[in-house]
Amino acid sequence: MADPALANDIQLKAVDLRIDDVSASYGDHRVLNHIDLDVRPGEFFALLGPSGCGKTTLLRTIAGFAQAEAGRILVGGNDLSKLPPWKRDVGMVFQSYALWPHLTVARNVAFGLEERRLPRADIARRVATALDFVGLGQLGERRPSELSGGQQQRVALARTIAIEPKILLLDEPLSNLDAKLRIQVRRELRSLQQRLGLTTILVTHDQEEANTICDRVAVMSAGEVQQVGTPAELYETPANLFVAQFLGTANVLEGRVVSAGGGRVFESSGGLRLSVAPETQIPDGARMVFRPQDASVVTGDAPADGSGLVSGRIVYREFLGSTLRYGIQAGGADLYVDAPFKTGVRPLAPGDQVTVSIAANSVKWLSA
Amino acid sequence: MNAMTRRSGAIPLLGSVGAGRATAGQVVLALGILVFLVLFLVWPVATVIWVAFTEKGTGAFTLVNFYDFARTDLFVRAFWNSFYVSAMAVVFASAFALPLAYITSRFAFRGAAVIQILGFLPLIMPPFVGAVALQLFFGRNGSINLLLDDWFGFKVPFMEGLNGVVFVQSIHYFPFILINLSAALRNIDRAMEEAAQNLGSSGFRLFRRIVFPLALPGYVAGASLVFVKVFDDLATPLLLNVKDMLAPQAYLRVTSIGITDPMGYVISVVLIVTSVAAMWAASLATRNIDYATVQRGGGGLVRRSLKPWETVAAYAVIAVILLLVLAPHFGLLLLSFATIWSFSPLPDAYTVAHYARVFGESSLYIKNTLIYASLAGLIDIAVGTAIAYLVLRTKLPGRASLDTIATAALAIPGIVLGIGYLRSYYGVELWDGTPLASLWIVIVLALAIRRLPYALRACHAALQQISVSLEEAAENLGATKMRTVRRVVIPLMTGGLAAGFVTSFATAAVELSATLMLVQSNADAPLAYGLYVFMQSPAGRGAGAALGVIAVVIVAASTVLSQLLVERDRRSKAGHS
Numbered sequence: 001m002a003d004p005a006l007a008n009d010i011q012l013k014a015v016d017l018r019i020d021d022v023s024a025s026y027g028d029h030r031v032l033n034h035i036d037l038d039v040r041p042g043e044f045f046a047l048l049g050p051s052g053c054g055k056t057t058l059l060r061t062i063a064g065f066a067q068a069e070a071g072r073i074l075v076g077g078n079d080l081s082k083l084p085p086w087k088r089d090v091g092m093v094f095q096s097y098a099l100w101p102h103l104t105v106a107r108n109v110a111f112g113l114e115e116r117r118l119p120r121a122d123i124a125r126r127v128a129t130a131l132d133f134v135g136l137g138q139l140g141e142r143r144p145s146e147l148s149g150g151q152q153q154r155v156a157l158a159r160t161i162a163i164e165p166k167i168l169l170l171d172e173p174l175s176n177l178d179a180k181l182r183i184q185v186r187r188e189l190r191s192l193q194q195r196l197g198l199t200t201i202l203v204t205h206d207q208e209e210a211n212t213i214c215d216r217v218a219v220m221s222a223g224e225v226q227q228v229g230t231p232a233e234l235y236e237t238p239a240n241l242f243v244a245q246f247l248g249t250a251n252v253l254e255g256r257v258v259s260a261g262g263g264r265v266f267e268s269s270g271g272l273r274l275s276v277a278p279e280t281q282i283p284d285g286a287r288m289v290f291r292p293q294d295a296s297v298v299t300g301d302a303p304a305d306g307s308g309l310v311s312g313r314i315v316y317r318e319f320l321g322s323t324l325r326y327g328i329q330a331g332g333a334d335l336y337v338d339a340p341f342k343t344g345v346r347p348l349a350p351g352d353q354v355t356v357s358i359a360a361n362s363v364k365w366l367s368a
Numbered sequence: 369m370n371a372m373t374r375r376s377g378a379i380p381l382l383g384s385v386g387a388g389r390a391t392a393g394q395v396v397l398a399l400g401i402l403v404f405l406v407l408f409l410v411w412p413v414a415t416v417i418w419v420a421f422t423e424k425g426t427g428a429f430t431l432v433n434f435y436d437f438a439r440t441d442l443f444v445r446a447f448w449n450s451f452y453v454s455a456m457a458v459v460f461a462s463a464f465a466l467p468l469a470y471i472t473s474r475f476a477f478r479g480a481a482v483i484q485i486l487g488f489l490p491l492i493m494p495p496f497v498g499a500v501a502l503q504l505f506f507g508r509n510g511s512i513n514l515l516l517d518d519w520f521g522f523k524v525p526f527m528e529g530l531n532g533v534v535f536v537q538s539i540h541y542f543p544f545i546l547i548n549l550s551a552a553l554r555n556i557d558r559a560m561e562e563a564a565q566n567l568g569s570s571g572f573r574l575f576r577r578i579v580f581p582l583a584l585p586g587y588v589a590g591a592s593l594v595f596v597k598v599f600d601d602l603a604t605p606l607l608l609n610v611k612d613m614l615a616p617q618a619y620l621r622v623t624s625i626g627i628t629d630p631m632g633y634v635i636s637v638v639l640i641v642t643s644v645a646a647m648w649a650a651s652l653a654t655r656n657i658d659y660a661t662v663q664r665g666g667g668g669l670v671r672r673s674l675k676p677w678e679t680v681a682a683y684a685v686i687a688v689i690l691l692l693v694l695a696p697h698f699g700l701l702l703l704s705f706a707t708i709w710s711f712s713p714l715p716d717a718y719t720v721a722h723y724a725r726v727f728g729e730s731s732l733y734i735k736n737t738l739i740y741a742s743l744a745g746l747i748d749i750a751v752g753t754a755i756a757y758l759v760l761r762t763k764l765p766g767r768a769s770l771d772t773i774a775t776a777a778l779a780i781p782g783i784v785l786g787i788g789y790l791r792s793y794y795g796v797e798l799w800d801g802t803p804l805a806s807l808w809i810v811i812v813l814a815l816a817i818r819r820l821p822y823a824l825r826a827c828h829a830a831l832q833q834i835s836v837s838l839e840e841a842a843e844n845l846g847a848t849k850m851r852t853v854r855r856v857v858i859p860l861m862t863g864g865l866a867a868g869f870v871t872s873f874a875t876a877a878v879e880l881s882a883t884l885m886l887v888q889s890n891a892d893a894p895l896a897y898g899l900y901v902f903m904q905s906p907a908g909r910g911a912g913a914a915l916g917v918i919a920v921v922i923v924a925a926s927t928v929l930s931q932l933l934v935e936r937d938r939r940s941k942a943g944h945s
Contacts, residue, residue: 065840085843098841102859111855112845156841163845 003195009122009129014042014197015076015166017062022071022081024054024061031057032068033223039201039216044193046202046210049220050246058220059169059203063092075166086115091165091198095172097156099144105155106131106140112163130158134192149177150185161196168193168200174209186213207247211235219243241368244289251295251335253288265307270332272310274360286365292336294362297326297354308358314350330356391849394762397754398770404751405773408813412788413640413780419791420633433630437638442612443631447638450614453533453605454598458545458591460538464692465545465590467685473553475678476671479686486686487543487550490693492923493700494878494896495540496603497916500903501699502536503527503608504709511713532608537598539692544597545590552586553579553669561669579669585654592650596643600781603880603896607903614639615783619884627790636784643779700920703913710906722910726918730911732891733898734918737877740808740894744815745873748823749865751816756827757853761839771824778821785814786885806888814886815876822875823868830864831857863937867930874926878919895919 006012019037023030031054039045047055060066062073064085073081080088099108106127113123131137134154144152153173160168173189174182190213193200204210210217211231219226219234219242227239231247238244241252255268257276264276266288276282301311312330323338324347337356341347348354423430437443468487472480490498505511506526513523526535556579564578602615611620618635625631674682704722706715726734755774758767777785793805804810834857842852858865880896887893893901895915902912 063840063844065843084848085840086846086848088844089846090844092841092844094837094841096835096837098835098837100838100841100856100860102862111842111847115842115846115851159841159845 003133003197005129005133005195007129009126010133010161010164012161012164012196012198013076013166014199016041016074017045017167017199017201018072018074019058019062020072020074022058022061022068022073024057024066024068026057031223032061035071035223035225037218037225037228039199041199042197043216044190044200044202044214046204046214046217047220048204048207048210048217048246050205053220054223055203055205055220056171059092059171059201062167062201063090063169064088089163089166090169091160091163091167092169093153093156093160093171093173095175097144097152097176099152099155099159101144103144104140105136105142105144105147108144108155109140109159109162112159116163126162130162131155133161134158150181153177153185157192161198165198168196168198170200170202172203172205174204174206182209189213219246221246238289238364238366241287241289241366244364244366249292249336250289251292251333253333255288257282268310268333270310270330272330272333272358273307274358274363275307277360280365282365283367286367289364289366290358290362292325292338293323295335295337295356295358297328297337297339297348297356299348299352299354301353301355308360310356310358312354312356314348314352314354316350317347326354328354328356393850394758394764398758398764398767401751401754401758401770402773405770408789409777409780409785409817410773412785412792415792416633416636416784416788417640419630420637422630424628424630433634437631437634443614443617443635446612446614446617446635449530449610449612450599451642453530453537453613454595456530456534457537457541457598458594460534461542461545461594462587462591464538464542464689465549468546468689469549469553471682471685473550474669474671475682476673477679477682479683482686482690483546486690486693487546488927489543489697490540491543492874492927493540493696493916493920494603494880494923495536495601496607496880496896497700497878497899497919498540498696499532499536499604499607500909500912500916501696501703502539503532504699504703505695506535507532509710514713527608529610530613533598533605533610533613536604536608536696537594537601539696541594541597544593545587548586548590548593549583550586552583555586556582556669558669588650588654592646595646596779599642599646600639600783601881602781602783602884603900606884607900615781615881618783618787622787622790622885627787627794632787633791636781636787639781639784640779643781647779697920700913700916703909704917706910706913719910722914725911726914730898730915733893733895733915736808736893737895737919737922740812740815741873741876743812744819744876745823745869747812747816748819748872749827749869751820752824752827752868753831753858753861753865755824756831757857760828760831761836771828774824775821777817780818782814782818782879782881782883783885785817786882789814789882789886805886808892811883811886811892811894814882815879816872818879818882819872819876823872826864826868826871827861830861830868833864834860863933866933867937870926870930870933874923874930877922877926 017037017039019035022032022035024032035054035058047058049055057066061068062080064080064083068081071081072079075090080090099105100111103111109127109130110123113126118126127140128137131140134157136151136154136158139147139151144155147155153176170189174186177185186209193213202210202214214231216228216230217234218228221242227234227243229237234243235247238247238250244250245252253268253270253272255266255272257264257266259265263278266274266276266282268274268288274288310330312328312335314326315329315334316327318325318327319341322341324341326337326339326348328335328337335356339347420433421429421431423432468483471477472483503510507513508523508525508528510527512526517523525531560578560582561574564574569577600615602619605611605613605616606619610616614635618632618639621629621635622632702715703709705718705720707717707719709715751774755770758764759771789810790805793810794803796804798804798807838856838860839852842856843849847855877894878896880900883894883897884900887897890901895918899912899915899919902908902915
């Protein structure tokens, strides 16, 4: 279901993408290790992870610039993995935009259509439609170097959708823009994608970018997919320590579960005790994980055996705007605890003796 | 915040993951280039070396030829003369270049533009052309000595014997040191100097401990280039009638005794070994002290303004060097318009007859030169682009060796290549019995091989500037490798290729060392050869000078053109990252 702005000149169809057991290496180094992913038709899907996690390689494998040793890449049910890049019909917007400086904007957009030997009239019509769609209809005769960064990116997008790609790949699309523009462009990107209805894969190392634009996110690390889910799911129920720590800030406490008074109690190595509800499953070797906003802090020492309470000393304080983040040394561990910042209320200061209190129902038990 | 999320920027791609295997087209291209290089570089040079190490007649391995070389006083003297001339040329070239480089990089100085002109003015005139003109001013009966004799009653032997070669070569080649040294000084991160000042260093100690060590690799690179160029040069000593140097000896042995005489080959091997040794020594000397890649900013030294007396001194230095540099140009120009110029400070009268003669009966030389140099330039950028593409954009096994072989031509003196071609291809006859080596196309091939290393670097740089993602974008939109090269790679390389072509063209137009060996008939001779022939007789000097002026105009125009092309190319891509 295409946007009316595309008229009938550019016909796009939402199809699904399946990454089926894909592995790739650079020399002896395994960059992708048995990746499986299912992306639904029309979905805006992010590959999120730190540098070197394999996300860019996976994107380049889909486009055909990196070769998978094993596995299949199915777009709308057709295996692309043996095709050269120019036969794939997989549109890619490059991180640098990769606009050819020797061609005008219109000729850049026309390139893929000329390669497909379309009649000249069709090319002209499609170029105009694509440029109008991204709001650059008037700038066809300019050189790429005469456009702003944001405009260049939209030319790159127009150039890609002009060939009616089956799916759209975006490689770190916001990394070349300054901070302010980034927030505006990521909204535009989301709305353009919605209007196009194209299945879209975005690569980013910025969780905020993935969270704000995408329907679902695959968190990657060390060549493997750690978890797939909506941004909220990943934040709420991280599958492992990596995901918990990569998405937002997490406090992690080591310790062990002991029986006490007919129930179970988690004892951290730093002296914190937390009663565990009977129905809670705790895998072997799991650590106690909670977010800074799920704890609170008050002045004074904790009572001797209070569950979820631990004494500590404030080491530093960061002002984050609406909240204050305290770095607290509590029984050998460094904890982050957030407190709302209210005008007129005197914040705690480094050196203060405090009690940290952790909400038991917000705690996760995760292993690496 | 988690530390990892704050890290920005993408992964630098270490290369493509499991990038595709070499295509058949790439293999064919690589083999074609390999055949070209083997036929016209490796084989002739190998032949020269092989002959030097074998017994004449039997073909058995022997060192006796080298023993003969070491036993012959003339050759030993020629070797030391060549060595002396090269070393002294480096000394004098340094004496010209060091003050100029220091003035431009250390001081805010208006005369810097003049120094830039000084940096290329000598290079547009081939040294053997300059030699004739300098003789008119500085020779025993040249203008300067006549005046000195008149006024003070003594003469200075500027141009006597080896002095003349040193004099001509250092005036011609000092820009190599100037350019390399200036670049090195410019690339010094200003913070390096400021850090030293911050820690209490200043003046000469600062220069000795920080500036000098950081600029040294640039100086050594320039100096070794000058040494090798002078050591290999054939035409300048020949024109100055200095015969007891290595390159002239090789030439004379082959032309007078014949192509079968082993001595020409032995001398060739000595020339190659010395060139390679000099370059190797230079790279060894700078290996652990070349910090260019470690430094971040560049920006050069802090410039201060000159005190009045310093300004006067700076202009005086520049004026002296400028006069020396302009002397051959003026001399040549005067000579080309002179009726008779002998035993007098200036010509007796002026005429345009020499130009009429050159454009009339000798216009063939000019036509040949334009054809040869254009063809050589075209071959160079075609082969250069192909090698650069294979090296930078494919995974073909052994692709780097193509680059290595082509670059190795740097170490092969022109005369060695010429001798190699004669020996390898004189025996090869065409269907009508003409020896292959006597065809004019062989001159073109020799010129192309000689200039290939420079053209290759230009093509390499042009391709390297193109971001790989520009090519991937084309493939992503449906263009095959071949179409991508045609529609994206070549158009983006155009500026760099044109500049590379013009550079090859300009230098090939005035090359004489290899040509001197390979020209078989006057009808096939290029301009440089004609010039050499004219200069052999006093009556031909005027016409020779006119040809020389034409050569200088061709090279100068090409140099300006190549600068314009580079500049335009840079501007047309400005704003693109």
